[in-house]
Amino acid sequence: MRMSAMLSLLICAGVSSAQAPTFNKDVAPILFAQCATCHRPGEAAPFALLKYEDAKKRGKLIAQVTQSKQMPPWKADKSDFAFRNERRLSEAQIATLQKWVAAGMVEGDKNDLPPAPTFASEWALGKPDLVVKMPKAFKVPAEGKDIYRNFAIALNLNDDKWVRAVDFRPSASSVVHHTLFFLDTTGTAAKKEADSGQVGSSGAMGGFRVPKGGLGGLGSLTGSGGGQPGSLGGWALGAQARSLPDGLAWKLPKGSDLILSTHFHPSGKAEMEASTIALYFSDKPPTKRFTGLQLPIAFGFAAGIDIPAGKKDFSIEDSFVLPVDVKAFGISAHAHYIAKTFNVTATLPDKKTKTLLKISDWDFGWQEQYRFQDYVDLPKGTKIDAKITYDNSADNPRNPTNPPRRVRWGKESTDEMGSITLSVIAAQEPEFSELQKGYQQHLIAAIRKFGGKK
Numbered sequence: 001m002r003m004s005a006m007l008s009l010l011i012c013a014g015v016s017s018a019q020a021p022t023f024n025k026d027v028a029p030i031l032f033a034q035c036a037t038c039h040r041p042g043e044a045a046p047f048a049l050l051k052y053e054d055a056k057k058r059g060k061l062i063a064q065v066t067q068s069k070q071m072p073p074w075k076a077d078k079s080d081f082a083f084r085n086e087r088r089l090s091e092a093q094i095a096t097l098q099k100w101v102a103a104g105m106v107e108g109d110k111n112d113l114p115p116a117p118t119f120a121s122e123w124a125l126g127k128p129d130l131v132v133k134m135p136k137a138f139k140v141p142a143e144g145k146d147i148y149r150n151f152a153i154a155l156n157l158n159d160d161k162w163v164r165a166v167d168f169r170p171s172a173s174s175v176v177h178h179t180l181f182f183l184d185t186t187g188t189a190a191k192k193e194a195d196s197g198q199v200g201s202s203g204a205m206g207g208f209r210v211p212k213g214g215l216g217g218l219g220s221l222t223g224s225g226g227g228q229p230g231s232l233g234g235w236a237l238g239a240q241a242r243s244l245p246d247g248l249a250w251k252l253p254k255g256s257d258l259i260l261s262t263h264f265h266p267s268g269k270a271e272m273e274a275s276t277i278a279l280y281f282s283d284k285p286p287t288k289r290f291t292g293l294q295l296p297i298a299f300g301f302a303a304g305i306d307i308p309a310g311k312k313d314f315s316i317e318d319s320f321v322l323p324v325d326v327k328a329f330g331i332s333a334h335a336h337y338i339a340k341t342f343n344v345t346a347t348l349p350d351k352k353t354k355t356l357l358k359i360s361d362w363d364f365g366w367q368e369q370y371r372f373q374d375y376v377d378l379p380k381g382t383k384i385d386a387k388i389t390y391d392n393s394a395d396n397p398r399n400p401t402n403p404p405r406r407v408r409w410g411k412e413s414t415d416e417m418g419s420i421t422l423s424v425i426a427a428q429e430p431e432f433s434e435l436q437k438g439y440q441q442h443l444i445a446a447i448r449k450f451g452g453k454k
């Protein structure tokens with residue numbers, strides 16, 4: 001086995017036997033560091049990649065999906081600012097996996113094997129401070145329209161808390177498209193649910209609405225924005241939970257119920273959904289406020305998304321000039337199936353243009369929250385430009401309708417949306433209100449302009 005492996009390596013790759021990668025020495029460190037967070041029991045991926053046998057069984061597929069960059073999932077191209085949650089493999093790591101497979105997947109010396117990664121908890125961020133679950137499962141039928149439903153969960157907290165992270169686990173991930181987390185201090189949602197005698201309730205909080213305090217709160221869809229009171233961010237397909245940066249937190253008033261506002265997309269098979277939510281508290285109150293600047297506003301509601309059947313290059317854009325000095329800590333993108341590219345730039349007052357986020361091959365399945373390595377300084381007068389393109393032709397393999405049909409803005413996942421959310425703080429905390437005011441004006445202007453066109 002060893003001989004033939006070395007031999008085929010010599011023939012295929014033309015390298016000396018000294019360089020033959022082995023699982024224990026070369027491959028395990030890559031899988032442990034870059035794959036095991038998801039590829040372990042209980043996590044999102046369908047199989048574990050922790051043992052030699054796991055990797056050997058799927059060696060060819062591993063070589064293929066790492067070469068094509070389908071795995072680890074990471075949709076952002078290189079841009080001007082590094083992301084701290086970047087999970088792309090280096091070219092050297094990709095080459096090692098290729099060579100290992102080509103050389104016959106040698107196990108190697110047991111002494112070379114690093115210790116398997118340990119995880120403090122089955123949750124990615126470690127042991128949560130509070131875990132709650134929907135008391136009753138909700139039945140999602142096999143067929144039919146998308147469903148928006150609110151579920152009230154009692155938290156039974158006697159003190160105010162500050163929340164630095166929320167993680168979410170659907171029990172039927174094939175039908176859960178996204179969830180927004182809200183807080184209800186009035187008991188209204190719980191009462192509505194109890195009175196109806198059903199699991200969950202429809203209306204107000206579900207789907208698209210204008211929360212008190214403006215649409216900025218909706219920037220929380222993928223959990224990276226949404227400093228608005230009453231919001232705790234959200235979860236979307238493929239998103240990994242992240243803690244807010246130091247000094248930032250959501251307020252969780254005592255006695256609040258947690259409201260999950262969930263969007264379901266029937267999958268062809270009836271499913272029961274009972275979501276589990278993990279909360280992480282911060283021991284100190286926040287020192288700064290944060291918000292999500294969403295462009296175009298409201299998931300593209302007023303951006304004129306109306307894409308003719310067959311159109312290959314439809315696009316929407318929006319820009320916003322920062323009214324105060326800002327520091328950005330994260331960025332996320334949201335759209336449905338036929339979006340193709342995202343491009344977000346910052347043109348600084350000195351006219352230099354920097355790329356904040358570029359996605360050349362959007363995938364509905366991976367709605368990542370990108371966190372900058374360090375705060376990105378964006379001085380007053382910086383112009384943020386966001387452009388999103390769509391391909392509604394039959395050539396787009398991700399088009400859910402064939403032959404294509406006209407697609408407009410809407411809540412169904414076969415409708416479209418499109419926006420980015422830049423999560424920011426004001427560089428000078430007292431200027432936060434001015435930042436909010438500037439964004440509100442942008443929002444009102446966009447809605448007026450849209451109304452005028454109708």
Ligand code: HEC
Nearest residue numbers: 034035037038039044045046058061062065066071072073
């Ligand atoms: C963020 C979570 C995550 C990480 C990190 C991750 N995977 Fe995956 N992987 C998944 C999920 C979820 C699936 C199943 C859905 C899919 O194929 O997109 C998957 C599927 C796969 C498949 C099957 C693909 C197919 O077409 O059937 C392979 C092989 C794979 N991953 C290898 C890897 C390797 C190797 C790494 C590390 C270099 C890695 N993955 C890192 C989540 C992850």
